[in-house]
Amino acid sequence: MPHDDARTLPLDALRALVAPVGAVESAERLTGGTFATTYRVTLADGRRVVVKTAAADPGTLLSHEHDLIRTEAEVYALAGAHPGLRMPALLHADFTRAVVPGDVVVAAHLDGVPWTGVGFGPADEDPRAARAQADLGAVMERLHALTGERFGYPQSPALQAPTWRGAFTAMVRALLSDAERAGVPDVPAARVQEALDAHGAALDEVTVPRLVHSDLWPGNLFVDPATGALLGVIDPERALWGDPLLDLVGSDPMWDGVPAAVAGDLDVTSPGAAARLLLARMWLGLVMTIEVTVRAYEGDWAVAYEAANRRSLARALDGLGV
Template identity: 30%
Template sequence: MSSITKIKLSQDDINKITKKAFNQNILSLKELTGGFYNSAYDILLEDGLQMVLKVAPNRDIKVLRCERNIMRTEVEVLQLIRSCTNVPVPDVLYVDQEYKYFFMEYIQGTPLDELHPHLNSEQFYTISKQLGTYTKQINSITSDVFGQTFSKQQRYNTWSAAYIAMIEEIILDANDAKINLPISAEELKNIVVDKSPILDTIGTPRLVHRDLWWGNIFIDSETLTITGITDFERSLFGDPLMDIVFGFAKDNEGFKKGLGRNSAFSKDEECLLSLYQIYFVLLIILEGHYRQLKDNEQNEQHAQQVLIEEIQKLKNL
């Protein structure tokens, strides 16, 4: 995926930083074209170590407020998860001191978005249940504050304060880019503030992946086991229900079974899911502009329509 945030390094540049980190030469190098934000390279060293180099956008590229310093988030969350769970995540091998890039273990397997067309419903259920089980482990990691704490963003004592701040940042991002939303900033914020008591039913800040789209889930196509979960750069401490929204899993019974929850959602949970869906589609609308994605008009129009629908739904809850 082409995006203004994906910086292309020359082979000479990659050779230099790899030599600095590992004091070895590169046997093979291939750019990984998936993903929407960082550039990434598949590297094989002369000692046989295969790894991935991830490179952050240049500092002069304007990104969303929630995307500032997120490479630091990814590194610290990967290290935390490896120390606290048995979730299959890549090992961090080397980190640039300024978080301009880092090297991590290469994960074998096929991304779920590529494998899904070849799966029957039973196979997809099996994989989804595994993913739910791993997500439950991720969500078991707690903090004493809410928010994007790893990237040194503001920290909050309540989930409502953290979530309202997230919406306020989105509004500022939209204003900066002169993006017209189908709802005024005042109305959007008022709708969210009105739901503060429901947001504050979330009393414990729990680690949320917040980007469980299928391209970040790697599968052994023979055994149908998950070999790795990647891209923790948007992780935060908040409500685990966000992983249901950002994992497209509201109707995924296997995922919910792995989480250990009942199929149905309560009225308060439906309200929370709607709030998170609103945030999700707002991000879709803004990301297309900030990353200067080509031929994105149809996706944006769909997101705008979903936003209108979810706002109306939330008003009725």
Template identity: 40%
Template sequence: MTAAAALSDAPDSDGPDGERAVRELTEQRVRHALGPVRIVGGRALHGGLYNAARLVELADGRRLVLKAAPPGDAPSLGHEHGLLGTETLFHRLAAATGAPVPAVLHHEPAGPDNPGEWLLLDYLDGSTWDELREELTPEQRGPLRRSLGETAARIATATGPHYGYPQPVPGLRGETWQAAFAGMLRTVLADAARFDVPLPAPAAVLTGLPERFAAALAEVRRPALVHFDAWEGNIVLTRDPDGSHGAGGTWRLGGLIDGERAFFGDPLAELVGLDPLGAPEDDPDLMAGYRSITPELTTTTPGARARLALYRIYLALVMRVESAPRRYAPDHTAWLLSWSAERVAEQLAVLDPLAD
């Protein structure tokens, strides 16, 4: 195993040689970005499904995250190219809007002298919302959901140079949102064929959705920045030391992480990414937070309802197809196949009465 592959796979228990290679490559990259700093600790960070991540502790007290792309020959979906470049762009654009995200310290694209793309970020102290789900009370969740809605709205104020994914991958960009979304949908359907994942509906029905709902997609006239993966596992909560909430304080939104799935498109798509299994547009706390920044957002017109259904279909397809290259456990794969089939059927039924 090469050092680059070792860091991508984050093998904490891969034996002394593998761990030594990880430490050496980590030190090399951090010093390349920051100069002659001293690393005093570190460990693999688990939970990501594509890029590897490692916590890096410096002698001066700083804690950083080093992310590394998988080897170039690793199986991936059609849009999974240069994802750390996408994450870099997302965090920089989101930070400019005032949204809480990690600071980008250095991004090194893959190239002749660097076969493995990597990214160095500040570490956000706290715990993910997903980790704290059972601990949070309804009284705590309401303000957090409002803060999340406000953050999503701030992110959407950033405007991209085109529609679609940031990286220059053929077929994944467009001059209009309809063109870009059609390309994104075609790409994941091609991924399904490439990885031999059965579709939950006829390919012709799915491929034809962007044209069938062209008028609804044409309502999007600005390529807004969309995280599209801001589920609870990518939301960091931190303790607010405000004494009014007791000795331990209460939880507040510390930031959004893992912006590698971002694209430029419809702000409504963010609502789908916030909760792939639910319907965040029905959450009064979340929507109150969102509309405190963007009061004109609508989710109830025929066009908006059609677009929400389209994005739910797209995300369900991505989650369904990625089970093959990710090699999920059989029980999780079976659940994904069943859930995504139900989700797509449900959303096609939503779309039928909304057709032009």
């Protein structure tokens, strides 16, 4: 994964950002992400917090990524009243862009370790994996019980609508515009538009805007490595009000297969739901394909990543019959 030294925050900036919470004793940059810059900070009183900021330069962002840190702060604040969502407490937010050129959240540090690093076996063989999947399904159910007034991204009025068909169509068309602006080659725009036109009735089946994290892959989930218990959920900056099926796709971005324990009672088999699941995979395939060019990813991993995402996009479009 890329590691851009230009995204490193000076210690003086970290001190200023954390000052409303406490004094900095030490700081460690956390790697592994490609969007935000994140630090684990130990305070003088022994507490640990996480400081996260993201670029505000529109040239490096997709349309839906503007002001995403503000969405993260909004979701963390909402989660403060819903402990079952297992998100960290929001301690401070700075949207002035006076200290660093982007928005900032300071959140409590979570217990546990990332699910990606614990080496669970298959769920039918490893009870820890089964526990983690069941807990994730329960968190999704609690997320989706929270409802909003409009569909779409909280910080993007242009990507909101009174209907899910309207919001989702705007989201997808914005991605196609991003691809054109960035010169992304071989984007099947005509097939994508045909899929939207052909399956609008399925999108209309979603009538209530529900809170969707959209990025619940194992790297954003903290677990107890001994038991598999899900202890924490992070990175809700891409959250939106929409179709809960987007969370199934976000938890399974490389199309490995969503376990029944995660899907819970969500309908994934009726004709409308099956179409929406494929539309969600089409949407995520577009996001992950286009970001390679927009972010200027480089290296062998980027080549493999883009190829896998293009395969997922093509598979979704084939499944949608376009």
